[in-house]
Amino acid sequence: MFQLSPINCPSTALSVPSSRPRRHSVWRATGRHSRLNTSLLKTRSYGNDYSELQQLELASAGDAGGELPLNGGSPLIGALGSDDDAPEARTSAGPAAAPPIIKVTGELRRKAWALSSVLKVFVSKVDPNYAQPWQMCPQRTSTGSAFVLDTKKRQILTNSHVVSNATAVYVRRPGAARKFKAEVVCDGKVCDLALLTVRDDAFWAAELRGLEFVDVPELQSPIAVAGYPVGGDNISVTKGIVSRIALVRYSATARLLSIQIDAAINPGNSGGPAFADLEGGKVAGVAFSKNVSSSTDNIGYIIPYRVVRHFLEDAESHGTYRGVPSPGFFTQDLENPAQRAYLKMPEGVSGVMVVKTDPLSAAHGAIQKNDVALEVDGVPIADDGTVEFREDERLEFSAIIRAKHVGEQAHIKLLRDGQELCVSYELRAKDHLVPVLDAVDAVPSYLIVGGLVFVPLSSPFLEMVFGGGGGRRSRRADIPVPVLAALNQNKTRKGQQVVLLVQVLAHEINHGYRYSVVPCESFNGTRLHSLRHLAHLVDNCEQPFLNFGLEGGRLITLATADVRAAGPQILSTNAIASDRSPDMALPKPEDEDWDAAAADTVDENPVGGPTGGDSDGDG
Known part of the structure; x- marks a missing residue:
């Protein structure tokens, strides 16, 4: 198994003890920060897999010890930034082979002019605090890498997780002493x-040139990664080769094209260029992650030009990044002869079987269960769900x-039913039942009623409460089964949420209730929509x-009267300014049907949506 680090605030990491639940205060002070005592989580033996938190680690800029950023990067891969407060990066439990390093000499600088643009x-x-959403995490500082993309447009490219939730961003040219204030123009967390950009003309007065991208390089092509990893303040260059081309889960939302390399990349490299031709200034991709499993050495990932181009086109056309579309349906491989015969597939025809569609996608209705997807945009689909990329x-x-x-x-x-047909539909970004990215589809919302603290279920919440810090595995077994089940379900209505009771702020009116991290399905017999x-x-x-x-x-x-009388005292005792987040005061969206949710019977479909996990179609 690959290791997993939490997507959380490093300085306020929350963990779940492995001991049997004990009845103590839900919150306890640990060291110099408040932590959630999740021994009260009422968990049984939950062996289910949390499908969105698996396999690889993303060690973010600003997260020491290989921890993931709150809203950037993937639970699959490890981000490459550094934390000024904790410079040691724990990225592997075993010894690694010494990486090839290119010595940055004056001669190299003269030949490789491109380094001046790194x-x-x-x-x-x-960062927002999803465990205590009425407050923020403490401020922290971090470093990463970036490079000049276009001098005329004054564009600089880096990773989203390097600048996520930034209150101040500065950039510095190699060999320079002065730092220049930068602004985030467009943030694409999904990719x-x-x-x-830098507004100061003095920054652009230097001899800077925009770097150019090349398409996905062939296997075994040489790669040189430039950036500012931990261990020093000057620019670093390491070399390697292209090992593999594959789809990698950049964030919890999507699997996108990625280039695997064996050049050493470490915390602080995030956002730096990976050169296909260093002297020519040709960039193959943007460094953003590494595999930090103790059983692997020097497995890094870079974002190829095709993904960068998609991001830049969206930013240019819309001024923002709208994400990537979802197929809208889920599939199963068709390698079994009996199953192929049952679906009336002719000899020599390949494809995959549709097992369900996303109810809120445009594919719903156009594509049906047990359809066989034969081609996508004219490209044949093999029985294992793959298409030809290159030879x-x-x-x-x-x-x-x-x-x-x-x-x-x-x-x-x-x-x-044995007949071929073609369907076309508009592509949409997936609308997850459980939001996956802070500031994209997740916000730290909360509601406090009589000391009962309710929040919407989201991946940032789970990653903060259940994620393992410092390179440890997340405690997936501690996540309650109903919560795990919701991760593999789809929305059936716009705005639908899974409402969680996450803790009880002790007061005499709620004496005897010690529930935490449990879905709340109804209120006074009415099923909850959100x-x-x-x-x-x-x-x-x-x-x-x-x-x-x-x-x-x-x-x-x-008791209603007790709740309204005790509310101010509960808030004052816990130093909470309001009983709800600002978004709770917003009017009901016109496209949300609360009455339809209320008409549901309380006993069925506890967390909403069909069951089943993402398959080859990836939703």
Whole structure:
């Protein structure tokens, strides 16, 4: 297994002890920071896999010890930044082979003019706190790398996780002493890219040249990675080769094209260029992650030009990054002869079987269960769900969809009941039931009622509470089964959320209730659509009791009058300014149907949406 680091605030890391649950205070002070005592999580023996948090580690800029940034990068891969407060990076448990290093001499600088365009990035950032959403994490500082992309447009390219949640960004040219203030122009968290600019003319007065990209290099092509990893303040260059071309999960949202290299890349390299031709200034990709498993050495990943181009096109056309589209359907390989015969597949025809569609995608209705997807945009799909990429190289067919822009058309050839047909539909970004990226589809919302703290289930929350810090595995076994189940489900209505009771702020009116991290399904018999729906129901309740229906048929009952009388005292005792996040005061969105949710019976579908995980189609 690969190691996993949490996507969290390093200085306020939250962990789940492996000991049996004990009945103590939910919150405890550990060291100089407050931590969540998750021994109260009421977990049983949960062996389910948290599919969005697996395999690789992303060690972010600003996260020491190979930790992941809160809203950038992937749980699959390790980000490459450095933390000024903790410079040692724990990226492997075993000894690694000494990486080839290019000595940066004066002669090399004269030949490799491109090194002058590789910048060091200095960042101060404040991350949101999904475990205590009424406050922010402490400010921290970090460094990363970047490079000049276009001098006329004054564009600088780096990784999103380098500058995520930044309060101040500065860049410095190699060999210079002065730092220049930079601004984030466009942040593409899904593809882990960000555009910066510097307004100061003095920065651009130097001899800077924009670097040019080349397309995906062939296997065994030489690569030189430049940047500012931990261990020194000057520019570093390491060399290696292209090892593999594959789809890698950049974030919890999408698997995108990536280039695997064996050049040494380390915390601080994030956002730096990987040169296909150093002297010519030709860039093959942007360094952004590494595999930090103790059983592997020098496995790094760079973002290829095709992904960079997709990001830049969106930024140019819309002024923002809209993400990548989802196929909108999930598939199963068709390598079994009996199954092929059942689906009436002719000899010599290949494809994959559709097992379900995303209810909120445009594919829903156009594509049906048990259809066989034969081609995507005219490219044949093999029985294992792959398409030809280059000679002797194949990729999952979803790579073709992911290369398109949101709003473009997908053209799928299907086999339905033995007959071929073609369908076209508009591509959309996936609308996850469980939001996956801070500031993209997740926000730190909360509602406090009589000391009961409710939040919407999100990946940032789980990664903060259950993620293992410092290169340890996440404690997936501690995540409650109903919460795990929600990760593999789809929204059935716009705005739908899984509402969690995450802790109880002790007060005499809630005495005897010690639940935490458990889905709340209903309020006074009405099924919940979202956290905002719950706030609306509580605010307009005229009944003498507030009944919160939890997963498994459990019930919390509070007296309405007691809740309203004790509310200010509970907030004051816990130094909380408001009983809810600002977004709870917003009016109900017109496209959300709360009445339809309320009409559902309380006993069925506890967390909403169909069951089943992402398959080859990747949703």
